[in-house]
Amino acid sequence: MKQSKYGLALLLFLAIPIVAHLLESIMIMHMHMQMPLLVISGFLMAPFFQRQFPKFFASWNENGIPGILLFTVIMVYWMIPRTMDDALTELPVEVFKFISLPFLAGIPLRDSWRKISNNSQRVTFIVFTILFYIMGFLYIKVPVQLCNNYLLIDQITLGWGYLTLAICFTTYLVYIAFIDSPKPTEVD
Amino acid sequence: MANNKTSFSIVLVMLFGIGLFFIGTDGFTAFTAETARVNKLLEDQPEFPPVTFQDSKERQYSIDEFKGNYVLITFFYSACTTVCIDLEMNMSELYDKIPKKYIGNGIDFLSISFDPKRDDPAKLDLYKNMFNSDGETWRMARIPDQQELDGLLDEFGVIVIPDDYGNYAHNSAFYLVNPNGKLSEVMDFRHVDAAAETILAILDSEADPS
Numbered sequence: 001m002k003q004s005k006y007g008l009a010l011l012l013f014l015a016i017p018i019v020a021h022l023l024e025s026i027m028i029m030h031m032h033m034q035m036p037l038l039v040i041s042g043f044l045m046a047p048f049f050q051r052q053f054p055k056f057f058a059s060w061n062e063n064g065i066p067g068i069l070l071f072t073v074i075m076v077y078w079m080i081p082r083t084m085d086d087a088l089t090e091l092p093v094e095v096f097k098f099i100s101l102p103f104l105a106g107i108p109l110r111d112s113w114r115k116i117s118n119n120s121q122r123v124t125f126i127v128f129t130i131l132f133y134i135m136g137f138l139y140i141k142v143p144v145q146l147c148n149n150y151l152l153i154d155q156i157t158l159g160w161g162y163l164t165l166a167i168c169f170t171t172y173l174v175y176i177a178f179i180d181s182p183k184p185t186e187v188d
Numbered sequence: 189m190a191n192n193k194t195s196f197s198i199v200l201v202m203l204f205g206i207g208l209f210f211i212g213t214d215g216f217t218a219f220t221a222e223t224a225r226v227n228k229l230l231e232d233q234p235e236f237p238p239v240t241f242q243d244s245k246e247r248q249y250s251i252d253e254f255k256g257n258y259v260l261i262t263f264f265y266s267a268c269t270t271v272c273i274d275l276e277m278n279m280s281e282l283y284d285k286i287p288k289k290y291i292g293n294g295i296d297f298l299s300i301s302f303d304p305k306r307d308d309p310a311k312l313d314l315y316k317n318m319f320n321s322d323g324e325t326w327r328m329a330r331i332p333d334q335q336e337l338d339g340l341l342d343e344f345g346v347i348v349i350p351d352d353y354g355n356y357a358h359n360s361a362f363y364l365v366n367p368n369g370k371l372s373e374v375m376d377f378r379h380v381d382a383a384a385e386t387i388l389a390i391l392d393s394e395a396d397p398s
Contacts, residue, residue, distance in 0.1 A: 059191060059193045059194070060193050060194060060196075060197045061194060061197065062191050062193070062194040063194055065194070065198055066194060066197040066198045066200070066201050069198060069201045069202070069205070070201045070204070070205075073201065073204065073205035073208065077205075077208055077209065077212060080209075080212060080213065080219055081219065081220045081221070082212065082213060082218060082219050082220050082221050082223075082224060083212055085220075085221035086212075086221065086224075089221075146220050146222075147220070147221065149221075149347065149349070150349075151349060
Protein backbone atom coordinates (compact mmCIF):
# COMPACT_ATOMS: atom_id res chain seq x y z
CA MET A 1 0.00 0.00 0.00
CA LYS A 2 1.31 3.39 -1.02
CA GLN A 3 0.36 5.07 2.23
CA SER A 4 2.49 2.73 4.32
CA LYS A 5 5.49 3.49 2.16
CA TYR A 6 4.99 7.20 2.66
CA GLY A 7 4.80 6.55 6.39
CA LEU A 8 8.08 4.65 6.36
CA ALA A 9 9.69 7.33 4.18
CA LEU A 10 8.55 10.00 6.64
CA LEU A 11 9.98 8.06 9.58
CA LEU A 12 13.32 7.57 7.82
CA PHE A 13 13.42 11.21 6.80
CA LEU A 14 12.81 12.33 10.41
CA ALA A 15 15.54 9.99 11.58
CA ILE A 16 18.21 11.62 9.40
CA PRO A 17 20.54 13.12 12.02
CA ILE A 18 20.54 16.61 10.48
CA VAL A 19 16.75 16.71 10.28
CA ALA A 20 16.38 15.35 13.81
CA HIS A 21 18.89 17.85 15.14
CA LEU A 22 17.21 20.77 13.40
CA LEU A 23 13.76 19.89 14.72
CA GLU A 24 15.12 19.31 18.21
CA SER A 25 16.99 22.60 18.33
CA ILE A 26 13.78 24.51 19.03
CA MET A 27 11.63 23.28 21.87
CA ILE A 28 8.24 23.83 20.28
CA MET A 29 9.37 22.18 17.05
CA HIS A 30 10.60 19.21 19.04
CA MET A 31 7.31 18.81 20.88
CA HIS A 32 4.76 19.99 18.35
CA MET A 33 6.33 19.09 15.04
CA GLN A 34 8.77 16.22 15.33
CA MET A 35 6.75 14.20 17.81
CA PRO A 36 3.38 14.52 16.00
CA LEU A 37 5.09 13.76 12.68
CA LEU A 38 6.48 10.58 14.19
CA VAL A 39 2.97 9.61 15.31
CA ILE A 40 1.68 10.40 11.81
CA SER A 41 4.36 8.20 10.24
CA GLY A 42 3.09 5.30 12.35
CA PHE A 43 -0.49 6.23 11.51
CA LEU A 44 0.35 5.97 7.80
CA MET A 45 2.22 2.70 8.23
CA ALA A 46 -0.63 1.09 10.17
CA PRO A 47 -2.46 -0.50 7.18
CA PHE A 48 0.65 -2.53 6.35
CA PHE A 49 0.74 -4.04 9.82
CA GLN A 50 -3.02 -4.46 9.95
CA ARG A 51 -2.87 -6.55 6.76
CA GLN A 52 0.15 -8.52 7.87
CA PHE A 53 -1.23 -9.37 11.30
CA PRO A 54 -5.02 -9.08 11.07
CA LYS A 55 -5.56 -11.70 13.77
CA PHE A 56 -3.29 -9.94 16.21
CA PHE A 57 -5.21 -6.68 15.99
CA ALA A 58 -8.58 -8.43 15.99
CA SER A 59 -7.97 -10.47 19.10
CA TRP A 60 -5.71 -8.23 21.18
CA ASN A 61 -7.34 -4.94 20.32
CA GLU A 62 -10.89 -6.08 19.66
CA ASN A 63 -12.71 -3.03 21.05
CA GLY A 64 -9.90 -0.54 20.54
CA ILE A 65 -9.55 0.26 24.23
CA PRO A 66 -6.07 -1.25 24.75
CA GLY A 67 -4.82 0.59 21.67
CA ILE A 68 -6.16 3.97 22.71
CA LEU A 69 -4.78 3.43 26.22
CA LEU A 70 -1.36 2.60 24.82
CA PHE A 71 -1.52 5.70 22.63
CA THR A 72 -2.38 7.83 25.66
CA VAL A 73 0.38 6.32 27.82
CA ILE A 74 3.01 7.04 25.17
CA MET A 75 1.76 10.59 24.54
CA VAL A 76 1.65 11.46 28.24
CA TYR A 77 5.10 9.95 28.73
CA TRP A 78 6.55 12.30 26.13
CA MET A 79 4.88 15.27 27.81
CA ILE A 80 6.99 14.88 30.96
CA PRO A 81 9.60 17.67 30.78
CA ARG A 82 12.29 15.20 31.77
CA THR A 83 11.79 12.88 28.82
CA MET A 84 12.36 15.65 26.31
CA ASP A 85 15.66 16.52 27.98
CA ASP A 86 16.67 12.88 28.18
CA ALA A 87 15.97 12.39 24.48
CA LEU A 88 18.54 15.11 23.77
CA THR A 89 21.23 13.87 26.11
CA GLU A 90 20.80 10.10 26.11
CA LEU A 91 20.85 8.05 22.93
CA PRO A 92 18.70 5.11 24.15
CA VAL A 93 15.90 7.53 25.06
CA GLU A 94 16.18 9.15 21.64
CA VAL A 95 15.94 5.75 19.97
CA PHE A 96 12.95 4.90 22.13
CA LYS A 97 11.29 8.10 20.94
CA PHE A 98 11.65 7.07 17.30
CA ILE A 99 10.23 3.62 18.07
CA SER A 100 7.51 4.42 20.58
CA LEU A 101 5.81 7.33 18.82
CA PRO A 102 5.26 5.65 15.44
CA PHE A 103 4.78 2.05 16.54
CA LEU A 104 3.25 2.34 20.02
CA ALA A 105 1.21 5.51 19.44
CA GLY A 106 0.59 6.00 15.69
CA ILE A 107 -0.33 2.43 14.81
CA PRO A 108 -2.57 1.74 17.82
CA LEU A 109 -4.32 5.08 17.30
CA ARG A 110 -5.29 4.19 13.75
CA ASP A 111 -6.32 0.68 14.66
CA SER A 112 -8.36 1.79 17.65
CA TRP A 113 -10.02 5.03 16.59
CA ARG A 114 -12.72 3.38 14.47
CA LYS A 115 -13.25 0.59 16.93
CA ILE A 116 -13.98 2.68 19.97
CA SER A 117 -17.41 4.20 20.48
CA ASN A 118 -18.25 7.83 19.82
CA ASN A 119 -18.33 8.40 23.53
CA SER A 120 -14.85 6.96 23.96
CA GLN A 121 -13.64 9.17 21.16
CA ARG A 122 -15.08 12.16 22.93
CA VAL A 123 -13.56 11.12 26.24
CA THR A 124 -10.17 10.82 24.52
CA PHE A 125 -10.53 14.30 23.10
CA ILE A 126 -11.59 15.71 26.47
CA VAL A 127 -8.68 14.03 28.28
CA PHE A 128 -6.15 15.46 25.83
CA THR A 129 -7.80 18.89 25.90
CA ILE A 130 -7.49 18.99 29.70
CA LEU A 131 -3.91 17.75 29.50
CA PHE A 132 -3.00 20.42 26.97
CA TYR A 133 -4.51 23.15 29.15
CA ILE A 134 -2.52 21.87 32.14
CA MET A 135 0.72 21.63 30.16
CA GLY A 136 0.11 25.07 28.63
CA PHE A 137 -0.36 26.77 31.98
CA LEU A 138 2.50 24.80 33.48
CA TYR A 139 4.97 25.90 30.83
CA ILE A 140 3.79 29.50 30.86
CA LYS A 141 3.36 30.04 34.59
CA VAL A 142 6.18 28.05 36.16
CA PRO A 143 8.96 30.56 36.75
CA VAL A 144 11.73 27.99 36.67
CA GLN A 145 13.25 26.35 33.68
CA LEU A 146 11.72 22.89 33.41
CA CYS A 147 14.04 21.67 30.71
CA ASN A 148 17.77 22.10 31.07
CA ASN A 149 18.41 22.10 27.36
CA TYR A 150 16.04 24.89 26.42
CA LEU A 151 15.72 28.55 27.33
CA LEU A 152 12.86 29.84 29.44
CA ILE A 153 11.50 31.80 26.48
CA ASP A 154 11.28 28.56 24.46
CA GLN A 155 9.35 27.06 27.31
CA ILE A 156 6.83 29.91 27.30
CA THR A 157 6.45 29.60 23.53
CA LEU A 158 5.72 25.92 23.95
CA GLY A 159 3.18 26.75 26.65
CA TRP A 160 1.28 29.00 24.25
CA GLY A 161 1.50 26.26 21.63
CA TYR A 162 -0.23 23.91 24.06
CA LEU A 163 -2.89 26.47 24.90
CA THR A 164 -3.56 27.10 21.21
CA LEU A 165 -4.01 23.38 20.66
CA ALA A 166 -6.25 23.12 23.71
CA ILE A 167 -8.42 25.97 22.43
CA CYS A 168 -8.70 24.29 19.02
CA PHE A 169 -9.76 21.05 20.71
CA THR A 170 -12.29 22.91 22.85
CA THR A 171 -13.75 24.53 19.76
CA TYR A 172 -14.06 21.13 18.15
CA LEU A 173 -15.71 19.63 21.23
CA VAL A 174 -18.21 22.47 21.42
CA TYR A 175 -18.83 22.08 17.72
CA ILE A 176 -19.65 18.38 17.86
CA ALA A 177 -21.71 18.84 21.00
CA PHE A 178 -24.01 21.55 19.68
CA ILE A 179 -23.86 21.74 15.93
CA ASP A 180 -23.56 18.36 14.40
CA SER A 181 -23.93 14.89 15.84
CA PRO A 182 -21.27 12.73 14.24
CA LYS A 183 -22.39 9.96 11.93
CA PRO A 184 -22.11 6.43 13.27
CA THR A 185 -18.59 5.17 12.74
CA GLU A 186 -18.04 2.71 9.97
CA VAL A 187 -16.02 -0.36 10.63
CA ASP A 188 -13.92 -1.74 7.81
CA MET B 189 -17.99 -7.46 25.48
CA ALA B 190 -14.29 -7.64 25.00
CA ASN B 191 -12.72 -11.03 24.59
CA ASN B 192 -10.19 -12.38 27.05
CA LYS B 193 -7.17 -11.39 25.04
CA THR B 194 -8.35 -7.80 24.73
CA SER B 195 -9.02 -7.56 28.47
CA PHE B 196 -5.62 -9.06 29.08
CA SER B 197 -3.98 -6.55 26.78
CA ILE B 198 -5.65 -3.68 28.66
CA VAL B 199 -3.96 -4.92 31.83
CA LEU B 200 -0.72 -5.36 29.92
CA VAL B 201 -0.83 -1.80 28.58
CA MET B 202 -1.52 -0.45 32.10
CA LEU B 203 1.43 -2.38 33.53
CA PHE B 204 3.63 -1.23 30.66
CA GLY B 205 2.55 2.36 31.32
CA ILE B 206 3.34 2.16 35.01
CA GLY B 207 6.69 0.53 34.26
CA LEU B 208 7.53 3.13 31.65
CA PHE B 209 6.74 6.04 33.95
CA PHE B 210 8.58 4.38 36.81
CA ILE B 211 11.76 4.02 34.77
CA GLY B 212 11.40 7.38 33.03
CA THR B 213 11.14 9.28 36.31
CA ASP B 214 13.56 7.20 38.42
CA GLY B 215 10.74 5.68 40.43
CA PHE B 216 8.43 8.72 40.32
CA THR B 217 11.07 10.90 41.97
CA ALA B 218 12.35 13.05 39.10
CA PHE B 219 9.95 14.59 36.61
CA THR B 220 12.44 17.17 35.37
CA ALA B 221 15.98 16.62 34.23
CA GLU B 222 17.18 19.07 36.89
CA THR B 223 15.86 16.91 39.75
CA ALA B 224 17.34 13.86 38.08
CA ARG B 225 20.66 15.68 37.71
CA VAL B 226 20.83 16.64 41.38
CA ASN B 227 19.80 13.14 42.51
CA LYS B 228 22.50 11.61 40.37
CA LEU B 229 25.17 14.06 41.56
CA LEU B 230 24.40 13.24 45.19
CA GLU B 231 24.65 9.56 44.42
CA ASP B 232 27.86 9.80 42.39
CA GLN B 233 29.64 12.41 44.53
CA PRO B 234 32.01 13.32 41.71
CA GLU B 235 35.48 14.52 42.53
CA PHE B 236 36.37 18.13 41.76
CA PRO B 237 38.50 17.88 38.61
CA PRO B 238 42.02 19.34 38.48
CA VAL B 239 41.51 22.85 37.11
CA THR B 240 43.51 26.03 37.50
CA PHE B 241 41.69 29.04 38.91
CA GLN B 242 42.68 32.62 38.49
CA ASP B 243 41.04 34.84 41.09
CA SER B 244 40.30 38.53 41.46
CA LYS B 245 43.80 39.08 42.89
CA GLU B 246 45.37 37.29 39.90
CA ARG B 247 46.49 34.40 42.07
CA GLN B 248 46.51 30.99 40.43
CA TYR B 249 45.80 27.75 42.23
CA SER B 250 43.86 24.50 42.09
CA ILE B 251 41.09 23.23 44.35
CA ASP B 252 43.84 21.98 46.73
CA GLU B 253 44.14 25.58 47.88
CA PHE B 254 41.04 24.89 49.96
CA LYS B 255 42.06 21.43 51.15
CA GLY B 256 40.88 20.62 54.66
CA ASN B 257 37.94 22.99 54.35
CA TYR B 258 34.52 22.59 52.86
CA VAL B 259 34.04 24.80 49.81
CA LEU B 260 30.70 26.29 48.88
CA ILE B 261 30.65 26.86 45.14
CA THR B 262 28.39 28.73 42.75
CA PHE B 263 28.69 29.23 39.01
CA PHE B 264 27.98 32.66 37.55
CA TYR B 265 29.07 35.21 34.97
CA SER B 266 29.29 38.90 35.72
CA ALA B 267 27.47 40.18 32.63
CA CYS B 268 24.38 38.28 33.78
CA THR B 269 21.46 40.49 34.65
CA THR B 270 19.06 37.91 36.03
CA VAL B 271 19.56 34.79 38.04
CA CYS B 272 23.28 35.25 38.84
CA ILE B 273 22.50 38.37 40.82
CA ASP B 274 19.96 36.48 42.91
CA LEU B 275 22.39 33.63 43.22
CA GLU B 276 25.29 35.78 44.43
CA MET B 277 23.01 37.86 46.67
CA ASN B 278 21.83 34.66 48.29
CA MET B 279 25.40 33.47 48.57
CA SER B 280 26.22 36.69 50.38
CA GLU B 281 23.28 36.11 52.72
CA LEU B 282 24.43 32.56 53.30
CA TYR B 283 27.94 33.80 54.03
CA ASP B 284 26.54 36.10 56.72
CA LYS B 285 24.52 33.31 58.28
CA ILE B 286 27.51 31.03 58.84
CA PRO B 287 29.13 31.73 62.24
CA LYS B 288 32.39 33.69 61.97
CA LYS B 289 34.39 30.93 63.67
CA TYR B 290 33.84 28.61 60.72
CA ILE B 291 34.56 31.12 57.95
CA GLY B 292 37.97 30.28 56.51
CA ASN B 293 38.34 27.65 59.21
CA GLY B 294 35.99 24.91 58.13
CA ILE B 295 34.43 26.46 55.08
CA ASP B 296 35.45 28.70 52.19
CA PHE B 297 33.27 30.32 49.54
CA LEU B 298 34.08 30.30 45.87
CA SER B 299 32.19 31.81 42.94
CA ILE B 300 33.35 30.44 39.61
CA SER B 301 32.74 32.39 36.41
CA PHE B 302 31.95 30.37 33.28
CA ASP B 303 32.61 33.37 31.06
CA PRO B 304 36.43 33.56 31.26
CA LYS B 305 36.72 35.85 28.25
CA ARG B 306 34.84 38.74 29.81
CA ASP B 307 35.47 38.02 33.50
CA ASP B 308 39.15 38.90 33.87
CA PRO B 309 40.62 39.52 37.34
CA ALA B 310 39.83 43.25 37.18
CA LYS B 311 36.19 42.55 36.38
CA LEU B 312 36.01 39.89 39.07
CA ASP B 313 37.46 42.33 41.58
CA LEU B 314 34.78 44.86 40.73
CA TYR B 315 32.07 42.25 40.87
CA LYS B 316 33.16 40.86 44.21
CA ASN B 317 32.88 44.31 45.81
CA MET B 318 29.25 44.48 44.74
CA PHE B 319 28.49 41.53 46.98
CA ASN B 320 30.87 42.43 49.83
CA SER B 321 33.02 39.43 49.13
CA ASP B 322 36.43 39.83 50.86
CA GLY B 323 38.35 38.02 48.12
CA GLU B 324 39.88 35.70 50.72
CA THR B 325 37.31 33.54 52.47
CA TRP B 326 34.92 34.25 49.63
CA ARG B 327 36.77 34.32 46.37
CA MET B 328 35.70 34.95 42.85
CA ALA B 329 37.66 33.23 40.14
CA ARG B 330 37.64 32.24 36.52
CA ILE B 331 39.04 29.15 34.85
CA PRO B 332 41.03 30.54 31.92
CA ASP B 333 41.40 27.20 30.16
CA GLN B 334 38.13 26.57 28.31
CA GLN B 335 38.72 22.81 28.18
CA GLU B 336 39.21 22.58 31.92
CA LEU B 337 36.12 24.72 32.45
CA ASP B 338 33.99 22.54 30.18
CA GLY B 339 35.22 19.44 31.99
CA LEU B 340 34.18 20.88 35.35
CA LEU B 341 30.78 22.03 34.10
CA ASP B 342 30.20 18.61 32.65
CA GLU B 343 31.28 16.80 35.82
CA PHE B 344 29.00 18.94 37.99
CA GLY B 345 26.14 18.84 35.50
CA VAL B 346 26.04 22.59 34.93
CA ILE B 347 24.35 23.20 31.58
CA VAL B 348 25.10 26.57 30.02
CA ILE B 349 23.21 27.63 26.89
CA PRO B 350 24.21 30.87 25.15
CA ASP B 351 21.18 32.84 23.97
CA ASP B 352 20.93 35.29 21.08
CA TYR B 353 21.86 38.34 23.14
CA GLY B 354 25.29 37.38 24.44
CA ASN B 355 23.77 36.06 27.66
CA TYR B 356 23.70 32.56 29.04
CA ALA B 357 20.88 30.49 30.40
CA HIS B 358 22.03 28.06 33.06
CA ASN B 359 20.89 25.98 35.97
CA SER B 360 21.97 27.25 39.38
CA ALA B 361 22.58 25.73 42.78
CA PHE B 362 24.83 25.86 45.84
CA TYR B 363 27.43 23.13 45.50
CA LEU B 364 29.23 21.93 48.62
CA VAL B 365 32.57 20.22 48.07
CA ASN B 366 33.91 18.34 51.09
CA PRO B 367 37.47 18.60 52.47
CA ASN B 368 38.53 15.66 50.29
CA GLY B 369 37.51 17.49 47.13
CA LYS B 370 34.34 15.51 46.53
CA LEU B 371 30.94 16.98 45.84
CA SER B 372 28.79 16.18 48.85
CA GLU B 373 25.71 18.43 48.68
CA VAL B 374 23.74 20.27 46.01
CA MET B 375 21.36 22.78 47.57
CA ASP B 376 18.57 24.98 46.24
CA PHE B 377 20.00 28.50 46.06
CA ARG B 378 16.56 30.03 46.62
CA HIS B 379 16.31 28.57 50.13
CA VAL B 380 19.16 30.23 51.96
CA ASP B 381 17.96 29.28 55.45
CA ALA B 382 17.68 25.61 54.60
CA ALA B 383 21.14 25.67 53.00
CA ALA B 384 22.62 27.43 56.04
CA GLU B 385 21.11 24.81 58.36
CA THR B 386 22.47 21.95 56.29
CA ILE B 387 25.95 23.44 56.18
CA LEU B 388 25.94 24.32 59.86
CA ALA B 389 24.93 20.78 60.80
CA ILE B 390 27.84 19.42 58.77
CA LEU B 391 30.36 21.92 60.20
CA ASP B 392 29.17 21.33 63.78
CA SER B 393 29.51 17.58 63.45
CA GLU B 394 33.01 17.98 61.98
CA ALA B 395 34.08 20.30 64.77
CA ASP B 396 32.66 18.07 67.48
CA PRO B 397 32.55 14.50 66.17
CA SER B 398 31.07 13.14 69.41
